[in-house]
Amino acid sequence: MPLMTEPTTDARVDPAPSPVPAPAPRTHAVGPVPGARAIEVARRSDEPVQDAGVGVEIEHLDAYYGNRRVLRDITLTVHPNSVTAIIGPSGCGKSTLIRCLNRMHEVTPGARVAGEVRLDGDDIYAPGVDPVVVRQRIGMVFQRPNPFPTMSIYDNVVAGLKLAGIRDRSLLDEVAERSLRRAALWDEVRDKLSAPGGALSGGQQQRLCIARAIAVEPEVVLMDEPASALDPMSTLKIEELIAALRASYTIVIVTHNMQQAARVSDRTAFLTVGDDRSGFLVEEGPTAQIFTNPRRQLTEDYISGRFG
Numbered sequence: 001m002p003l004m005t006e007p008t009t010d011a012r013v014d015p016a017p018s019p020v021p022a023p024a025p026r027t028h029a030v031g032p033v034p035g036a037r038a039i040e041v042a043r044r045s046d047e048p049v050q051d052a053g054v055g056v057e058i059e060h061l062d063a064y065y066g067n068r069r070v071l072r073d074i075t076l077t078v079h080p081n082s083v084t085a086i087i088g089p090s091g092c093g094k095s096t097l098i099r100c101l102n103r104m105h106e107v108t109p110g111a112r113v114a115g116e117v118r119l120d121g122d123d124i125y126a127p128g129v130d131p132v133v134v135r136q137r138i139g140m141v142f143q144r145p146n147p148f149p150t151m152s153i154y155d156n157v158v159a160g161l162k163l164a165g166i167r168d169r170s171l172l173d174e175v176a177e178r179s180l181r182r183a184a185l186w187d188e189v190r191d192k193l194s195a196p197g198g199a200l201s202g203g204q205q206q207r208l209c210i211a212r213a214i215a216v217e218p219e220v221v222l223m224d225e226p227a228s229a230l231d232p233m234s235t236l237k238i239e240e241l242i243a244a245l246r247a248s249y250t251i252v253i254v255t256h257n258m259q260q261a262a263r264v265s266d267r268t269a270f271l272t273v274g275d276d277r278s279g280f281l282v283e284e285g286p287t288a289q290i291f292t293n294p295r296r297q298l299t300e301d302y303i304s305g306r307f308g
């Protein structure tokens with residue numbers, strides 16, 4: 001789906017000036033309507049999408065809250081169809097970084113970015129890019145499960161599609177079932193799809209949020225400490241789910257849990273806070289290398305628990 005749709009002004013955001021010119025509109029296999037990819041996929045096949053994730057290139061990214069720079073000169077490539085873990089001490093800007101990847105950062109009043117983030121080659125901050133389309137292509141799951149509590153389980157899953165104007169009941173049914181199956185929740189909720197989302201357990205609610213995020217067929221899924229509020233069994237389920245989703249999506253996960261980063265991720269990026277109180281990238285590489293043979297002393301100190 002092209003990032004550019006009709007020229008839009010998003011009243012909620014502070015359109016950050018972009019130092020780079022807008023790329024030429026791309027032609028893409030799917031249409032410009034959010035949710036269109038889900039329609040195409042639903043019509044094509046019942047199988048999970050394979051190799052549908054795309055890469056994200058972050059270049060010289062700075063992030064600010066007001067005058068305060070909280071991320072400094074981040075350059076990082078997120079590889080397609082892989083799990084990238086972001087680790088680092090509290091306050092180093094992990095949440096801010098992933099919020100910059102789907103233009104959620106700028107929703108905070110006074111927050112802005114400089115630099116470039118490219119999704120499958122397209123600068124998501126280029127003038128004319130619709131943040132709504134960016135957020136549809138790059139979905140997000142938060143630390144605390146946040147289903148719409150009074151809305152039914154079914155309606156929670158298809159909320160994004162309905163928002164995009166999709167009303168075809170059989171298509172919605174198909175997407176709801178497939179998303180819940182992929183989120184490993186179907187068997188637990190198939191008999192109570194009309195129950196409110198808020199009536200599920202915390203772990204189930206988080207899987208419901210994952211189902212909701214993937215129902216619109218994003219290419220990238222961002223997860224900010226998705227299991228930190230969950231018990232060990234639910235955490236295990238989420239970790240198994242992440243491993244399974246890797247085939248279809250590109251995943252970026254923020255975690256404080258080193259064992260979790262080591263278990264679920266292919267690559268790890270370590271951020272820390274500099275003397276100027278800005279977060280910066282210390283190093284990034286294959287997870288096994290970062291945890292067993294880091295190149296930088298700062299990384300070694302952090303993973304061995306001497307700092308942070």
Ligand SMILES: Nc1ncnc2c1ncn2[C@@H]1O[C@H](COP(=O)(O)OP(=O)(O)OP(=O)(O)O)[C@@H](O)[C@H]1O
Pocket residue numbers: 065070088089090091092093094095096097108
């Ligand atoms: N809405 C905000 N307004 C102003 N400053 C903020 C805001 N959100 C975060 N910050 C600041 O930005 C810096 C980075 O915060 P961020 O939440 O990205 O860190 P983090 O690495 O995710 O931390 P944690 O591990 O505790 O979740 C911190 O210094 C924080 O105080």
Ligand SMILES: [Mg+2]
Pocket residue numbers: 094095096224
């Ligand atoms: Mg955080």
